[in-house]
Amino acid sequence: MTLSRDEAEALIHAQHPDPFSVLGLHDGEIVALVPGAEEVWALGKTEVALEPVVPGIFIGKWTEETYRLRARHDQTTWDFDDPYGFAPVLGAIDEYLIGEGTHTRLWEKLGAHVITHQDVEGVHFAVWAPNARRVSVVGDFNFWDGRRHQMRRIGASGVWEIFVPGIHAGALYKYELLDTEGTVLPLKADPVGFGAEHPPAQASVVRKLGRHRFGDSAWCQTRAEAQERHAPISVYEVHLGSWMRVWDEGGRPLSYHELAEKLVDYVCDMGFTHIELLPITEHPFDGSWGYQPIGLYAPTIRHGRPEEFAEFVDAAHRRGLGVILDWVPGHFPTDDHGLRHFDGTALYEHADPKEGFHQDWNTLIYNYGRREVSNYLLANALFWLEEYHLDGLRVDAVASMLYRDYSRAAGEWVPNKYGGRENLEAIEFLQNMNAASYGGAEGIMTVAEESTAYPGVTRPVHEDGLGFGYKWNMGWMNDSLRYFARDPLYRKFHHSELTFASSYIYSENFILPISHDEVVHGKGSMLGKMPGNDPEKYANLRAFYAFQWAHPGKKLLFMGQEFGQWSEWSHERELDWYLLDDPRHEGLRALVRDLNRLYRETPALHWGDCEPEGFEWISADDSEASVFIFERRAPGSDPVVVVANLTPVEHSYRIGLPLDGEWCEILNTDSGFYGGENRGNLGAIRAEDHAQGRCAQSAEVYLPPLSVVMFTPA
Template sequence: MALDPAQARELIEATHPDPFSVLGLHEGQIVAMVPGADRVWALGDEEVELEPVIAGIFAGPWREKGYRLRAQNAQSTWDFDDPYGFDPVLGPIDEFLIGEGTHKRLWEKLGAHAITHQGVEGVHFAVWAPNARRVSVVGEFNYWDGRRHQMRRIGATGVWEIFVPGIHQGALYKYELLDAAGKPLPLKADPVGFGAEHPPAQASVVRNLGLHHFGDARWCDERAAKHERHAPISIYEVHLGSWVRIWDEGGRPLSYHELAEKLVDYVCDMGFTHIELLPITEHPFDGSWGYQPIGLYAPTIRHGRPEEFAEFVDAAHRRGIGVILDWVPGHFPTDDHGLRRFDGTALYEHADPKEGFHQDWNTLIYNYGRREVSNYLLANALYWLEEYHLDGLRVDAVASMLYRDYSRAEGEWIPNKYGGRENLEAIAFLQAMNAASYGGAEGIMTVAEESTAYPGVTRPVHDGGLGFGYKWNMGWMNDTLRYFARDPVYRKHHHDELTFASSYIYSENFILPISHDEVVHGKGSMLGKMPGSEEEKYANLRAFYAFQWAHPGKKLLFMGQEFGQWSEWSHERELDWYLLRDGRHAGLRDLLRDLNGLYRDLPALHWGDCDPEGFAWIEADDAEASVFVFERRAPGAAPVVVAANLTPIERIYRLGLPHEGEWVEILNTDSAHYGGGNRGNLGAVRAEAEAQSRCACSAEVYLPPLSVVMFTPV
């Protein structure tokens, strides 16, 4: 026999440096590794029993090209295809692009794919682990035994692969790695796994892509117009696990299938244009809300399988609703089964904690300067946009990516090569991601959650910007919430908190966000933030929402705030839907529905969200009365004049208007329909040629206390 027993021992002990060079069919000899077998045969046109070399290793001559194996022990006899009898699946082009870090469809090559290879059905596994001495795929199909499916290293790319015949979708698996010194590492989930077990279980699951057949071609063809700067964009931000729960079934969250009906129906009824999902990428800890993902390529199993998530997105598109995913390329958790020291080295993260450890969140920071890591993340963005037809990515915590000193004291960070604080590699990654996303998935939008004044966030990449479509306006959010939380008696001293935004509102393409971050961690709900008596709280909140929807900028509101939830949001329970039995809460929801309708239907309220020609102050300086008046306008459309009285004092007010004639009161937050006192202007006012503020005409109007009213000319 041409097999050295010492070499056989290396094979059965899984320490051989290249098992594929020995196992399988080589130069007329089959070497098979079948731990637990007493006898093994090679099967083809003939049947040849292989001789035992050591326990678990068998060898013998073979004249044919193909073969199967038959094994026997005291308990059973079984036939199977030898995983070491197959050629590589990955080709030289894949090897080149992966090594270069430019494989934009990386998910089609790495991960677990159920395929037919050389006429046999099975699963191809491939994983990047350049510094590992050995990588095996383990699962129920091989008794979690790392000896049975040791993988083949592909050139110098650091990628390992193996085709495992006879297993199918639904199989559980992990990767077993030895570091460069031969030390076993914790079993790892697949970084490009398309499915996972339900937490707290940690295994990856073989899931086929493309099982749902989309019917949203018309939506995808038309969505570019729905995402441009002059379009109405009103986003309902949702945490799927706590929107609605089925308490008759143990308080479980809705499935993707149920959400495709219930959530989409609700969003359509409310008039929002988009749903934004808190991260649904697989994550081990419910309390992270998805912001500490481990399965960046896997829709969480908490609501169903990947094809059922695709069904949900498709259902939204068929109803004219876009779907945006909160995406987290800024950091990842330190769980042992995740990316942390994946092959025994700081592979995805920086080795130095001054660059690689996030102090605020106890997470690890991606090494964007490593081309394979940048490629992994960029391909992930394209994966969600292409495989699931998502309409956009809202990129989380962009500020933490842009600055090396983010939330770090002096001496706790490493400057860039020029001595500055900017993370040049992260900036280059974000630019590449945006360019690839807009170039690869027509009509999508990307959104930055960026809390600083970093310049050019929404400027095109070719013009030196980061290339995002939109940016959350955190300054507007903080100033406006601070103002509305004040007792009205003090608001006149802080008038500029509502006017300051007009000095920068067009420096970026902004979204005005009232997100989940504003209603957790002791911040109180939106209704709870409002000052005054209970009735004044409702009136303040109605005025706040009308001010937000009238102000330049696209809109975003977190679930539950549309009907005035009293309590802070908790991921552990559903929203307080029972509050809608109270007319004041139902009135708030009716107001949001009507605001969405006006915003969508009146060009003046959305055309100029990102264009200075769409906004003009009429009265910005009446701090004493805490009154604000401005005009929204659009080319060829009727203007809308918005007047806010943000004190609990009713006012007869001389309101400047652009021209003479009748002006219809199209919205009044004090309407009884919304739970207010039903005080207003009997439907309309008439402007006369009497100059007021910045206008040649004006009308005497009634401004209810703590209210916003809107007028448009007949």
């Protein structure tokens, strides 16, 4: 026999540097690794008993090309295919592209894939761990024993692989790695795993992609038109775990299957055009709301299996709704079973905490300058867009990616190669991600949550921009909320908080966000931010929403705020749906529904969201009365004149109008349908030849207290 005892000992203790070079069939000899077996036979046309070398290692001569193994322990005998009897699955091109960091369909090669290999069904596992001394896949199929399925290193790519015959979708697994010193690391979840156990359990789960047959081709062919700059885009932001719960079943969250009906129906009824999901990538900690993901390639099991998530997306598309995913390439948690020191080194993160650790969130920062890491993230963006037909990605915390000194004092950060604060590698990654996303999935959109004045966020990459389709307008959000939270008595001193945005609203393609961030961490609810007594709070909030929907920019509203939830949002319970028994809350919801309808059906209110030709002030300087008047317009369509009276004082007020004749009052936030006092202009006004400001005609109108009124030519 050619196998030495020392070599056999190294194999059974998982210390051999290249087990595939010895195990399996080589030069007419089978070496089998079967820990715990007392006897082992090779099976083919003949049957040969293999001789034990050390406990668990058996050897014998074999003249056939293929074989199976039979093993016995006590009175139990089992037959199986030898995982070391199979050739590699990954090829030279895969190895080259992975090593080069240009494998844009990385998920098709790494992770766990149910396949048929050499006419045998099983699962192919592949993982990147270039600095590991040894990698094994362990799971419920091998007693979590790292000796049984030691993996094969594929060239210089840093990838390890093994085909494990006889296991199927649903199997639990992790990776057991030895670092360069030979120390066994904490078991790791699969970085490209497509499923996971229910938290707090941490194992990855073998899942088969593509099990749902999409029926959304009509939507996908037209979504480019539905998501471009001139289209009405109104987004309902949702945390799936707390939107609605099933209280007669212990308060569990809705499943993807249930959400495909209830949430999709609700969003359609409310007239939103898109659903934006807080991160549903797998995460261990509920309190992170998904913003600290472990499994970037796995939809969370909290609501169901991957094919059920695909069903949810498909259901939205069949109803004409787009689905946007909050995507988190900005940081990842420090959990031992995650990416932290994955192979014993700072593999996905920077080694220097000045570059690789977020002090604000106690999370780690991806090393965007490492080609394999940027490839991992870029491929993940394409994965969601292609495998699940998602219509867009909203990228979280972009500002933290762009600047090396983000939330750091002097001396706590490392300058770039030019001595500056910009993270050049992250900038290049975002540009590549946007170029690949727009080039790879027709009609999608990407959105940046970027809170600084970084230039060119929505400028195309070929014009040296970051290449996003849209950017959250955090400046508008902060200024507007600050203004509306003030006592109306003092608003006249802060008039510019509502007019300042007009100086930059067309510098980017903006979305106006009232997101989850505005109703957590002691910030209260939208209704709670409003000043005055209860009726004034409702009136202020109605006026705020109408101002938001009339203002240039696409719209976003976080769940619960459409009906004026009083309490701050909590991820641990469902929304306060009982409030809809109160006509004031139902009226507020009716207003949001009508705002969405008006926004969609009126080109003047959406065509110019990102075009300076679509907006002009008629009166922006009446700070004493806190009245704002502006015009929204679109080519070939009737204009809309918007009048906001943001004091609790009613006015008979002359407004300039761009056209003569009769004008219809198309929205009045004081309507009784919305919980107001039904004060208005009896449905119409008439322009007179009486110059007012830049307009040659004007009309005397009634402005209810704390209201927004909109007019369009009859």
